[in-house]
Amino acid sequence: MANMHTNTAEVSLFTLFGAVLKRDLLLSFRNKSDLVNPLIFFVMVATLFPLGVSPQPNFLSEVAPGVVWVAALLATLLSLDSLFRSDYEDGTLEQVILSPQPLMVVCFAKVVGHWMTTGLPLTLLSPLIGLMLFLPAEGMFGLLSSLLIGTFTLSLVGAIGAGLTVGLKRGGVLISLVVLPLYIPVLIFGSGVVEAAAMGIPYDGFLAIMGAMLALGCVLAPVAISAAVKISVSG
Amino acid sequence: MQFSSFSDFLMMDGHALYVWLSYGIAITIVIVNVALPILSRKTLVNNLARRIRRESKQQ
Amino acid sequence: MAGTKWMPRWFYQLASPRWCYEFTGKLLPWCAAVAGILLVVGMVWALAFAPPDYQQGNSFRIMYIHVPSAILAQSCYMMMAIAGAIGLIWKMKVADMVAYSCAPIGASMAVIALVTGAIWGKPTWGSWWVWDARLTSMLILLFLYMGVMAMYAAMENEAMAAKAASVLALVGLVNIPIIKYSVDWWNTLHQPATFTLTEKPAMPAEMWLPLLVMVIGFYCFFAVSLMMRLRNEIIRRERRAGWVRDLIVAYPNTGKR
Numbered sequence A: 001m002a003n004m005h006t007n008t009a010e011v012s013l014f015t016l017f018g019a020v021l022k023r024d025l026l027l028s029f030r031n032k033s034d035l036v037n038p039l040i041f042f043v044m045v046a047t048l049f050p051l052g053v054s055p056q057p058n059f060l061s062e063v064a065p066g067v068v069w070v071a072a073l074l075a076t077l078l079s080l081d082s083l084f085r086s087d088y089e090d091g092t093l094e095q096v097i098l099s100p101q102p103l104m105v106v107c108f109a110k111v112v113g114h115w116m117t118t119g120l121p122l123t124l125l126s127p128l129i130g131l132m133l134f135l136p137a138e139g140m141f142g143l144l145s146s147l148l149i150g151t152f153t154l155s156l157v158g159a160i161g162a163g164l165t166v167g168l169k170r171g172g173v174l175i176s177l178v179v180l181p182l183y184i185p186v187l188i189f190g191s192g193v194v195e196a197a198a199m200g201i202p203y204d205g206f207l208a209i210m211g212a213m214l215a216l217g218c219v220l221a222p223v224a225i226s227a228a229v230k231i232s233v234s235g
Numbered sequence B: 001m002q003f004s005s006f007s008d009f010l011m012m013d014g015h016a017l018y019v020w021l022s023y024g025i026a027i028t029i030v031i032v033n034v035a036l037p038i039l040s041r042k043t044l045v046n047n048l049a050r051r052i053r054r055e056s057k058q059q
Numbered sequence C: 001m002a003g004t005k006w007m008p009r010w011f012y013q014l015a016s017p018r019w020c021y022e023f024t025g026k027l028l029p030w031c032a033a034v035a036g037i038l039l040v041v042g043m044v045w046a047l048a049f050a051p052p053d054y055q056q057g058n059s060f061r062i063m064y065i066h067v068p069s070a071i072l073a074q075s076c077y078m079m080m081a082i083a084g085a086i087g088l089i090w091k092m093k094v095a096d097m098v099a100y101s102c103a104p105i106g107a108s109m110a111v112i113a114l115v116t117g118a119i120w121g122k123p124t125w126g127s128w129w130v131w132d133a134r135l136t137s138m139l140i141l142l143f144l145y146m147g148v149m150a151m152y153a154a155m156e157n158e159a160m161a162a163k164a165a166s167v168l169a170l171v172g173l174v175n176i177p178i179i180k181y182s183v184d185w186w187n188t189l190h191q192p193a194t195f196t197l198t199e200k201p202a203m204p205a206e207m208w209l210p211l212l213v214m215v216i217g218f219y220c221f222f223a224v225s226l227m228m229r230l231r232n233e234i235i236r237r238e239r240r241a242g243w244v245r246d247l248i249v250a251y252p253n254t255g256k257r
Helices: A014-029 A034-051 A057-080 A082-089 A092-098 A104-119 A119-132 A139-163 A174-200 A204-234 B006-013 B014-057 C011-016 C019-051 C058-090 C094-127 C131-152 C160-189 C205-238 C242-254
Strands: none
Touching: A014 A034, A014 A104, A034 A057, A034 A104, A034 A119, A034 C058, A057 A082, A057 A119, A057 A139, A057 A174, A082 A104, A082 A139, A082 A204, A092 A204, A104 A119, A104 A139, A104 A204, A119 A139, A139 A204, A139 C160, A174 A204, A174 B014, A174 C131, A174 C160, A204 C160, B006 B014, B006 C242, B014 C019, B014 C058, B014 C094, B014 C205, B014 C242, C011 C019, C019 C058, C019 C094, C019 C205, C058 C094, C058 C131, C058 C160, C094 C131, C094 C160, C094 C205, C131 C160, C205 C242
């Protein structure tokens, strides 16, 4: 990090983005267990449905789109708490806010880092879950594409909740309470894509809407995240 | 007047449970939303008055 | 706030908790009287004088509660978000207090809308809960309210809680059209087309007049409840101020509020 002169005025936004992303990825990879836990949770939650409801292939293939999406959503939610926590606790977050660098770029880079270590692995693991839940083969591509776009939106929106609750000692359930209503549109359209794909219906329209939500999130969420983080640190 | 007698009014042509339950719940919630602030105001004012009395005695 | 001479005087006045307290004190009795009259008249009209629906019979009278409370739940959220935004941008304490006071009232309105909607659904559609688009959207609105209220409750530092809850309310506000659109779309997929729960096209005057009375009555009730909670908040937060202490000391003697 000695070569990263990020606290000078002439640094470009891309350099800043790259530096923050690299740091976050480096830190994440130091605790390999933190990377794997959301994935294990994802698989376990998906397993709960056949166990708790019914293992019949007909039933499972019908509910598979929703179940995989709900499991991915919950796994993302659980991993959000740690997004800002360690930086908050050792004072890095405060330094970042005080620095002349645009906070929105830093927050966006952190979200990208979070997605690369949670959303992306979840997406790549999802066909396995789909297989366990008897999702028809036609649905797989819909599953992958909807999760690829959707998990990034989930990370963006969830980071708002993470920023708001990072200052609290018992933030745990609060972040879920705060973020879940905002996740519902993503869930509706995400599972809609998979269902349409499984039935063989064209789903480009739904993917387009998910892309629109992602675009809106990319534009608006960093504003909210930086506001949230500033509020938490100042409190 | 849509009903021919008071008992007809209460029975609402068999929909009595639904209509009266809805209106009852709504009225209850409305009253609670008025009663709670009144009660908390009383407690607030009393606590503050007590604190002011205590502080003026200490001086 | 230097150089903001273009702000009208009432804007600065609004920022003073004391001015707000005195103003609402004068307004409250009138509002309460109007609210009481409108609600009683409206309910009696809705229950006894409005015609029953030819299909749903007398359970249609539930509409006169369900629709106003749904409208209020949504308006109240807008007000909460706007008050929160004003508090964030202009750092006005009173705006924060208004936002804080709005939340429980709006949540109660959402609960009334949901409960009456569910009860209305039973004779109409045969079950106590239906995943109809409007009810589902109202449920999600209730979740948003609960999230905001939980945010207020979780933070002891009031200024920080107000800011955090305001940010959350604004994020929720942006999401409400998205949620409505997605729930509507989801509902058209998963629900067979049934007639809508509310607002039949071209209601005759005997039906929309009492509805209007109820809507205005509910708005007045909302104003009354908001003002009462706001006044309590003002007293609580400004308890160290001289004018509050004078007020409290004089309270049991004068009985004047």
